[in-house]
Amino acid sequence: MFDITAYAATFIFLLLGVIVYRGPQNFAKCWLHLRSLKSPQRATTVPGLDPSDPVVIFPLDRKGNLDEIEDAGSLQQFLANLHAEYGDIASFYFTDQLCISIKSPELFQEHRTAFTKPYILFKLLEPLFTKESIVYAEESDVRKRRELTNRCFGFQALQNFIEIFNEITEHLVEKISSLPPGEHIPLNETCLGLSLKMIMLTVSGEYFKDDKTSTEFKKTYDLVWNEIESRFAGDIPPEGSGRIKTFKEAKEILFSFFGRIINNRRCNPPSDERAVFIDVLIKSDYQSEVLLADLETYLNGGFHASGYLFAWALFFLAEHDDIQEKLYNHVIDIVGKTGPVSMEHVAKMTLQ
């Protein structure tokens, strides 16, 4: 089984979209539509849960259904249970925020034009992203910024990266294959490590190609992120505490990394065809604070979303032998047993 899983690592990044929409579980199908509410009382006709715990916890005003999410073991399992009970559209409370979760492809289609995201989703990330980040910008500004940079992550742009993606994944497969049978392989760490390298490349170019620089970056990033995660869990550090000082220091190191990347790209601008996200921002004269904020936001958003999706995809594939077999055969049919994977191959991957 493991051979197949390791092989899947070579191409699965490029299959993420397929898995999101065709996967066996509710994971990532559930899209949240959130609406601000002053009161924690239910204010929708959509069936779902009432807020079960009105206890006040700083900085979140109320828990809403946080206890049920914790009891379910994960947000994914909570949403799976919620939809099993209430159907394809269901409501619940995330703190005092009413959330509507949808699960069917038809409902996704109906809501695909949804654009503005509520501040609460990113509130606790502000100390890291800074207020200049795209996630806190006005809608018209966000649209302009997305119009400028979305193409950096499109199918066409990925042509420039497919070779290096093959190289990185082959390196990982070799590393995993050389481990003694039965050796524990940390799923999250492996998936996040792989996604970090790939997102770094697509966002900021080859600065992070080697293991040493990305490991150094990840060490500082982990310091900052662990603090943010503690805050998400409700553990807010008091003003002036050592934790705040450590966070600020680590964040400064992180942003100095970004400063070096930006300088490097300014001094060595690539040709237009090889331009990546950061080059597009530099060329369009973004103010340096906005540049740093969006670099952080895209790296963070990109590697978390992709890394965890990758980990969950492998987890569910491991649980469902039949789907794993089907996916394996589908890829072998298109790519053959040895790779490398090309964008033409990816375009043909339409597993249903």
Ligand code: HEM
């Ligand atoms: C499997 C992969 C991914 C999933 C499931 C995912 C999911 C999402 C969702 C649901 C949103 C909010 C809705 C939206 O603004 O459209 C979002 C926003 C965002 N994502 Fe991703 N994402 C993924 C990959 C990435 C990657 C690779 C990057 C960067 C390279 C990225 C950067 C961002 C940013 C910057 C935002 C905020 C955009 C804004 O405020 O307009 N994401 N992502």
